[in-house]
Amino acid sequence: MGLKVYIMQKRDVKAMSALPLYISVSEKKSFNEFISSLICNTASMNLSITACNVVNTSTERALIVTNSDECLDVLDIDATKVIISDPHHKHIEVEQVYISKRVLKSVMKNYTIREKFQSRSVRSSKTCYTLICKSHNCDFLFRASDINKSGMFYVREFLSEHTCPIKDKIYPKFHATSKLIGGMVKQKFKNHKRTYSATEIRSDMKEDLGMNLTYIMCWRVKEQALEDLRGKPFASYGKLPAYIHVLNTTYPSSHIRMKKHKDNEFLYIFVALTIFIQGFDHCRPMIVVDTSYLRGLYSGTFVAACTMDGAGHIFSLAYEIVDSENDASWTWFFQNLKEAYGEREHMCVVSDRNPSIIKVVAGVYNNVPHYACMWHLWGNVKKIRKS
Structure with missing residues (x-):
């Protein structure tokens, strides 16, 4: 099965x-x-x-x-008794059955790239699909038609031999669209830990298919492949309410908040899971806050709060995504942090010397001091010595 x-x-x-x-x-x-x-x-x-x-x-x-x-x-x-659903199927012959016209067109597109020739469609509708070579007086012909309005296409005729001159057969970059090449390489992006650069795509396409693609073309190929696998970035923001619902269902009593603009656009999200909140009672009363800038189509700042457990290991407390580091975003962050964790005796907040953090900590908490992070201080000292 x-x-x-x-x-x-x-x-x-x-x-x-x-x-x-x-x-x-x-x-x-x-x-x-x-x-x-x-x-x-x-x-x-x-x-x-x-x-x-x-x-x-x-x-x-x-x-x-x-x-x-x-x-x-x-x-x-018999290979001809196969209903083909793979858009990158390589073997083509008469009497094959394709599950849809979209799959058939993708297979033929890949075929023209591998064979290095240019084709054109003379008939294309819901019931038929016919390709010929773009060179005049060439015998190449591919003809397929719909099977009783089922949506599947049956290959009626396929003449693969070309009678056109070699100069007319080779069109190195005519069919090299980012969508097509992206579908061919997207399997290599399934492992998110792997880095597959535009330069590597360019080298692989040259070696495997003999195509000389530009760097910007390969960059678009990479973006198209990632979009096919993960969807568009703006669509991911639309899934945040569902993501929050799943988190609240999986981790009851968590402190998860999202803030939006008046026009229903995303602004902030704060997440402190139940296991984080319960674990803080067994950790040192110290909260270390740091940020990292998000790179991509939509910019922003990722905020993380953590502490140290009894064994000296890092223990996560909360994370947040905000538009930038400013008084409003830090106020919203520390208000939610206080609501989730409260105040403990001898508790302190450690971060870099961001003026907004120092001001907001003093305003949100009553008796919680702020300390500067030694790592950030040493980084500032090295910058001063270099200058």
């Missing part, structure tokens, strides 16, 4: 290993008319399972259909 089906069943059924095999069965009237694909339990439905109409969803994102009554070996299945 496919991985997605297995995960869904594993989540709902604890004794998954005790169940009989689950398979996907596709009923069909003919090869050109697929009716449905459903999950069947062979024990509960008393089915006599043969290879007829078996749909294998675990191989290369494909639905595989066969009419054989013998035992199936996936390696022996």
